[in-house]
Amino acid sequence: MNNFKTLSPYLRLHRNQYIVGTLAVLGANAAVLLPAYFIGRAIDGLRLFADGNPATPGLTLMQLALLALGVILATVLSGSLMVVVRRSIVFASRQTEYEIRRDLFAHLSGLDKHYFDRARTGDLMNRLTGDLSAVREMIGFGSWQVATVISSFVVSFAWFFSINWRLTLAVLVVFPVIIGVLMYLSRQVSLRYVPMQEQNSAISAKAQENFSGARVVKGYAIEDREIAEYKVMNTELIRRALFLNRVEGPLFAFMSLLMGVAYVLVLLYGGRMILGLVPGSPLTLGQFTQFTLTLERLAWPMLSIGMIANMLQRGMGSWARLQEIFAARARVHDGGRTDPTIHTLQGDIRYEDVSLTFEGRRVLDHVTLHIPAGQTLGITGPTGSGKTVLSQLITRLTDVSEGSIKVDGHDVRSIPVRTLRENIAVVPQEPFLFSDTIASNVAFGLDNDHYQPIETLKSVRHTTPPEARDVPPDMDRVRRAAEIAGLAGEVDRFPLGYDTMLGERGVTLSGGQRQRTALARAVARDPRILILDDSMSAVDTETESRILQGLRTVQEGRTVLLIGHRVSTLRHADHIIVMDAGRIVEQGSHDELLAAGGHYADLERKQRLESDLDDTDETAIADAAPTRPTPAQPAPQPAPQEVKR
Numbered sequence: 001m002n003n004f005k006t007l008s009p010y011l012r013l014h015r016n017q018y019i020v021g022t023l024a025v026l027g028a029n030a031a032v033l034l035p036a037y038f039i040g041r042a043i044d045g046l047r048l049f050a051d052g053n054p055a056t057p058g059l060t061l062m063q064l065a066l067l068a069l070g071v072i073l074a075t076v077l078s079g080s081l082m083v084v085v086r087r088s089i090v091f092a093s094r095q096t097e098y099e100i101r102r103d104l105f106a107h108l109s110g111l112d113k114h115y116f117d118r119a120r121t122g123d124l125m126n127r128l129t130g131d132l133s134a135v136r137e138m139i140g141f142g143s144w145q146v147a148t149v150i151s152s153f154v155v156s157f158a159w160f161f162s163i164n165w166r167l168t169l170a171v172l173v174v175f176p177v178i179i180g181v182l183m184y185l186s187r188q189v190s191l192r193y194v195p196m197q198e199q200n201s202a203i204s205a206k207a208q209e210n211f212s213g214a215r216v217v218k219g220y221a222i223e224d225r226e227i228a229e230y231k232v233m234n235t236e237l238i239r240r241a242l243f244l245n246r247v248e249g250p251l252f253a254f255m256s257l258l259m260g261v262a263y264v265l266v267l268l269y270g271g272r273m274i275l276g277l278v279p280g281s282p283l284t285l286g287q288f289t290q291f292t293l294t295l296e297r298l299a300w301p302m303l304s305i306g307m308i309a310n311m312l313q314r315g316m317g318s319w320a321r322l323q324e325i326f327a328a329r330a331r332v333h334d335g336g337r338t339d340p341t342i343h344t345l346q347g348d349i350r351y352e353d354v355s356l357t358f359e360g361r362r363v364l365d366h367v368t369l370h371i372p373a374g375q376t377l378g379i380t381g382p383t384g385s386g387k388t389v390l391s392q393l394i395t396r397l398t399d400v401s402e403g404s405i406k407v408d409g410h411d412v413r414s415i416p417v418r419t420l421r422e423n424i425a426v427v428p429q430e431p432f433l434f435s436d437t438i439a440s441n442v443a444f445g446l447d448n449d450h451y452q453p454i455e456t457l458k459s460v461r462h463t464t465p466p467e468a469r470d471v472p473p474d475m476d477r478v479r480r481a482a483e484i485a486g487l488a489g490e491v492d493r494f495p496l497g498y499d500t501m502l503g504e505r506g507v508t509l510s511g512g513q514r515q516r517t518a519l520a521r522a523v524a525r526d527p528r529i530l531i532l533d534d535s536m537s538a539v540d541t542e543t544e545s546r547i548l549q550g551l552r553t554v555q556e557g558r559t560v561l562l563i564g565h566r567v568s569t570l571r572h573a574d575h576i577i578v579m580d581a582g583r584i585v586e587q588g589s590h591d592e593l594l595a596a597g598g599h600y601a602d603l604e605r606k607q608r609l610e611s612d613l614d615d616t617d618e619t620a621i622a623d624a625a626p627t628r629p630t631p632a633q634p635a636p637q638p639a640p641q642e643v644k645r
């Protein structure tokens, strides 16, 4: 019931369509029973005519023709009303489906990292498709059929009672059985349906992860294992689906049996009435015919009761699963302390005694730090030491557990989330590219001002669809950003240049190209604060130094957080911090840290040694190489520019 309450606001958006549709169903089901009445009248009239009794002359040819016309008109009327039903209820259900899908997407887009850290894409996709379809079927075809069953029964029994109440009571004998069976069925379906949908979700998630991770699956040659696991999951789905179907199968047969019982009762009891064997309850042949024809019309509604109960249970089960999405709340959002007057930021960042705890585990521990606007902070430290989460706190991907972070003196929790994020560009450790052109990927963060948040719970019939905006990317900006990110040269060599289409998540680019496309995207945004999270790990040191040089030209007045493991990345930063186990364990300039002889100095020494060793190896190879390659010894290839992922 609770679930129905949450669905009703959507149904109310199309109240008139559902009311018109329901009235049309009622009308159609009343009209469809009129032919039985006309035929009954005709039979009685003809029988009297056949008797040849002048006192009861029976039916004239004109009356017979009128009754025949009545049959035709009633059929046309019920057919026309069915068209109205389709155009109202079925249309309304499609529109409701659209509105729920639109609102679900908007709601999901408003959820934060905490939700998506745990959600499985395949499961969400299954809810947005399979579950939403089940809800649409329930409110469309399902509600239509409910109205059909109710109106068929009401109108039929009205006729039955008007013909003969005793015969009607005989038919009613089967109804307690029907109600009992229905209650049992509804309970069974609701118990069995949700586990089946959960398995559907698990299968979708498995398929989605396999397709997204196809390179890993193939790289480890574990296709057969994955296929076997998929098969097991499918077998389980079939088992659960059959378990559900097992309730429905016998039901159809059972309802047919009950229908047969009703016919037998009418035949035996009605027949006795026609023969005059039931005192005080006469029945004419025409009335008997009308009774049986009306009963015949009840066959489909009766047989479909099981299917409808099933559809409603599935729909409500699916709606409950969609409700779980609507019930999820973003932990990070604008609230009472948000100051809407903050529109611009300069980029002065202060961490004041910041701690962060994830599921009882402290990942940042009393961090205090000041990054003046326009300065570059280098962040390094062992893996898992808290570098990424430290930077994520500025964009409020997650909020501090203790202490505060201030940008330009404002606590980040008081800056409107949109303003905050519009002023920051992040190049994450694992860049995400869209299956679009390189130009569109670089320009992804631009052209964001024309869109307003959508109004939810609003009828699609009263909203004008947003104008299709196919704004071409600002190519000057795209090229400049690509130049700075060290990507331009390679893109110019692609046959389609910036119009090159990327595969899903940019898989058709090398790891380094992907990183630099993501970097270009961030630079194109022209942010006040730029966060580069280990975002040059897949490019060689030479390219990296070119990119850093390019960045320095646009860095003026921009605050940059540069996370990295290479001293070459960090050495030009104004200030460098070394993190360990969520704490800042060293800080200072490159020279100060080298002089301090701690972790940073160690790192520098190791990387210098490695680089010296590489140089020595290369010289040795060059010395040993013949001056001219023979066919058997191909010329040494240049070192790969980038680490392929």
Ligand SMILES: Nc1ncnc2c1ncn2[C@@H]1O[C@H](COP(=O)(O)OP(=O)(O)OP(=O)(O)O)[C@@H](O)[C@H]1O
Pocket (backbone or CB within 6 Å): 117, 358, 359, 363, 381, 382, 383, 384, 385, 386, 387, 388, 389, 390, 429, 534
């Ligand atoms: N969403 C999360 N839920 C729970 N723990 C998390 C989450 N994100 C990060 N952590 C934990 O926080 C700690 C710091 O992670 P972080 O990603 O900041 O490390 P890092 O220093 O950037 O490491 P790396 O150099 O490997 O990228 C890790 O122990 C990690 O397991």
